[in-house]
Amino acid sequence: MPNIVYIATSLDGYIAKVDGGIDWLMEIPNPEQSDYGFADFLSRIDGVLMGRKTYQIVQDFDQWIYTKPVFVLTQTLDVLPGKWAPKAEIVKGEPTEVIAALNNRGINNIYVDGGKTIQSLLSLDLIDEMIITKIPILLGDGIPLFGTGNSELKFEHTETDVYYGGLVKSRYLRKR
């Protein structure tokens, strides 16, 4: 603990297009080369837990953007594909067990990434914090950040920052 979501979505709540495309995210004008606080965020986490599909997206990146250990939650893969495979480790099992195992290894502050992974942790009320950046676009369709598997969960808003290009980043803590 805590398990933290850090993600960008369209105004209609999609994290990618239906085909997984994130071109709409990549083409945001960024003249000041802002990282939108990402390096600061990485400095306070111990590791990243992502789903297989998110790994498939980042494996195509030219640069490996993570400065902390990355764990890929997959029940289907036994070996990670691509050039970044040595950078990440496969973890298997139920989310509760996976988180407990990571905590046992000293990975306590976990950056949780990927729609399916986030939804599965939310359905178990295992998310403690969410940092969500809203991109000023309606995609109309795509892969949603949230699903219908969780019960009603209240959060406390702590801060909102607005970045160049109209990106609105809000931070929420789970109210228990």
Added chain:
Amino acid sequence: MPNIVYIATSLDGYIAKVDGGIDWLMEIPNPEQSDYGFADFLSRIDGVLMGRKTYQIVQDFDQWIYTKPVFVLTQTLDVLPGKWAPKAEIVKGEPTEVIAALNNRGINNIYVDGGKTIQSLLSLDLIDEMIITKIPILLGDGIPLFGTGNSELKFEHTETDVYYGGLVKSRYLRKR
């Protein structure tokens, strides 16, 4: 023109629970009795266009909250039910025609309310501005603000205000 959305949603993008319930919206602590800028907003519109279901929600309110003419877009009702019926007028037809007819009557700045009505105008790219207030709660399920009927639509962020209780209100203008 312009047609303006002014609405509150949960973090997962719902405007009401599955049964239409908005108790989660009503129970937001509001010690300063803020109207979150609603009166200011009403002062710059000429009329309200809402769907039948939204009318069914506001007809139960103890007070009539609108200071401008209200039009209820319905293809099924011929007479409005409830005590506020004299306050509103039924309009019928395709959104494009309905908007044109309202514009002809001098109703140019239109507050568009209700999930179905908003979605149907978005599918025709008839929304020029959106003021969306995010409530810090995940409902898990409900009536969504956005649907899958619109194409990709870009917006320009103009401002974000944060209110007591962690409500984040952002204003967006359609980029054409």
